[in-house]
Amino acid sequence: VVDFLMPSLGPDMEAGTLVEWLVKPGDRVKRGDVVAVVETQKGAIEVEIYQSGEIEQILVPLDAKVPVGTPLARLRGEGEAKPGAPSVLTAPSPAISKPAAVAVQRTPIAQTAPPAVPVPSITGRVRASPAARKLAETRGIDLTSVAGSGPAGAITYADVDRPAAKPAAPAEKRRGPSLDVNAMRTAIAAAMARSKREIPHYYLEHQVDVSACERWLAENNAALPPDNRILMGALTIKAMALAVRRFPAFNGFYRDNKFEPSKAIHVGVAISIRGGGLTAPALHDADQLSIGELMSGLRDLVQRVRAGRIRSSEMADPTITISSLGERGVDALYGVIYPPQVAIVGFGKVAQRPWVVDGAIGPRSVVTMTMSGDHRVSDGHAGALFLAEIGKLLQEPGKL
Amino acid sequence: MNDIDIRKIVKEELGNIAPEIDLATVEPTADLREAIDIDSMDFLNFITAVHHRTGIDIPEIDYPKLVTLMGMLAYLDAKLKAAKK
Numbered sequence: 161v162v163d164f165l166m167p168s169l170g171p172d173m174e175a176g177t178l179v180e181w182l183v184k185p186g187d188r189v190k191r192g193d194v195v196a197v198v199e200t201q202k203g204a205i206e207v208e209i210y211q212s213g214e215i216e217q218i219l220v221p222l223d224a225k226v227p228v229g230t231p232l233a234r235l236r237g238e239g240e241a242k243p244g245a246p247s248v249l250t251a252p253s254p255a256i257s258k259p260a261a262v263a264v265q266r267t268p269i270a271q272t273a274p275p276a277v278p279v280p281s282i283t284g285r286v287r288a289s290p291a292a293r294k295l296a297e298t299r300g301i302d303l304t305s306v307a308g309s310g311p312a313g314a315i316t317y318a319d320v321d322r323p324a325a326k327p328a329a330p331a332e333k334r335r336g337p338s339l340d341v342n343a344m345r346t347a348i349a350a351a352m353a354r355s356k357r358e359i360p361h362y363y364l365e366h367q368v369d370v371s372a373c374e375r376w377l378a379e380n381n382a383a384l385p386p387d388n389r390i391l392m393g394a395l396t397i398k399a400m401a402l403a404v405r406r407f408p409a410f411n412g413f414y415r416d417n418k419f420e421p422s423k424a425i426h427v428g429v430a431i432s433i434r435g436g437g438l439t440a441p442a443l444h445d446a447d448q449l450s451i452g453e454l455m456s457g458l459r460d461l462v463q464r465v466r467a468g469r470i471r472s473s474e475m476a477d478p479t480i481t482i483s484s485l486g487e488r489g490v491d492a493l494y495g496v497i498y499p500p501q502v503a504i505v506g507f508g509k510v511a512q513r514p515w516v517v518d519g520a521i522g523p524r525s526v527v528t529m530t531m532s533g534d535h536r537v538s539d540g541h542a543g544a545l546f547l548a549e550i551g552k553l554l555q556e557p558g559k560l
Numbered sequence: 561m562n563d564i565d566i567r568k569i570v571k572e573e574l575g576n577i578a579p580e581i582d583l584a585t586v587e588p589t590a591d592l593r594e595a596i597d598i599d600s601m602d603f604l605n606f607i608t609a610v611h612h613r614t615g616i617d618i619p620e621i622d623y624p625k626l627v628t629l630m631g632m633l634a635y636l637d638a639k640l641k642a643a644k645k
Contacts, residue, residue: 381620386608389620391600434578434597462601486599 163231201347401447410503428478441474502534
């Protein structure tokens with residue numbers, strides 16, 4: 161029997177409020193399932209479980225605020241014997257009083273299956289939490305008919321659970337449980353102040369001709385429906401993820417006075433939130449994703465961030481961050497490293513510039529790429545090579 | 561595809577992206593990206609949603625025609641009319 165703990169979702173998190181349980185005693189879970197939603201300064205985070213087994217007991221009730229490390233639920237691992245009595249008296253499921261062996265054999269039937277991976281609403285019309293979607297599906301409720309009380313009108317479990325006859329009170333509508341802008345500002349302030357206190361930043365910039373990327377995007381996207389179109393951002397993320405494989409000094413964490421390089425490349429993507437604030441959750445193993453996979457992962461991440469639904473692992477483990485202020489933004493941005501990471505790469509807007517190619521001046525699409533590095537871990541020389549490598553990879557977008 | 565109210569659809573879908581904006585206050589000839597602060601991802605999501613709701617195909621090469629509210633409505637109206645013929 162193991163305890164499922166309140167996770168640390170960032171270096172500055174001390175406590176979290178349990179706002180939604182997506183499992184109940186007797187439910188089988190597997191590694192990676194989203195089992196609860198925790199409210200933090202960064203908004204509502206979907207918390208995944210890291211062990212497979214069966215939920216034995218819920219230890220923390222809804223709306224309780226508890227410190228990081230507090231046991232939230234008790235989990236019985238695969239194959240562990242069950243205790244004689246059900247742990248919770250309220251409405252035990254039929255399976256719970258049966259011996260474990262039987263339950264295991266029954267798995268195909270008892271499975272409550274598809275993992276709680278939210279299907280992003282492609283149209284962006286209905287924003288709803290995975291739990292809300294599941295409940296709506298179970299009850300045959302059309303989500304478009306439900307008033308959302310979450311951020312940007314996102315539909316929460318409680319919205320679906322509410323009796324149909326009673327519409328959402330207007331006063332509740334904008335309040336929502338997640339994305340408190342002031343709390344998020346406090347979290348950003350704490351992380352950024354710590355970064356500037358502790359991390360000796362150095363800054364580099366490098367201009368890159370991205371005409372090849374633009375041509376590739378135009379050709380690739382011309383034949384595709386909007387669902388499958390690729391944005392420049394996906395190319396830059398992939399190029400950076402591939403480049404950092406060769407430059408491990410920019411990928412990992414600086415903790416307890418030493419650098420721990422990370423084998424995995426989880427790219428934190430800085431995503432701004434309307435009304436203020438930003439967050440940089442991870443696109444996991446970005447170096448191993450195809451451009452198409454990376455693009456759909458990016459779309460999914462942006463939509464979930466803006467609907468206030470990020471998963472715990474995405475908050476906790478980016479190994480390097482990338483930030484772009486978009487096509488209307490500035491020429492260059494110099495990022496502040498998000499501790500305990502050791503580098504952040506920035507992309508300015510792509511602009512037409514006079515550029516010398518093969519001895520002649522011509523108009524080219526050029527972007528200014530920057531990097532802020534942690535001087536405790538790396539030096540400008542390595543940083544320059546790293547940026548040059550990204551630039552080189554962007555010359556052959558078809559190979560990304 | 562007969563009675564598609566394109567104004568309503570545009571209003572709803574832009575509203576999903578920028579819920580705090582009252583489109584009635586947006587200049588019809590203003591660049592929407594600036595007027596309501598949408599980025600390339602927002603715009604792609606908008607195009608995707610309009611495509612799903614109306615069946616209108618909006619190739620990337622036509623994006624510049626959709627940067628203002630007026631241009632966008634004219635473009636979508638024309639596309640709908642062409643589809644009916």
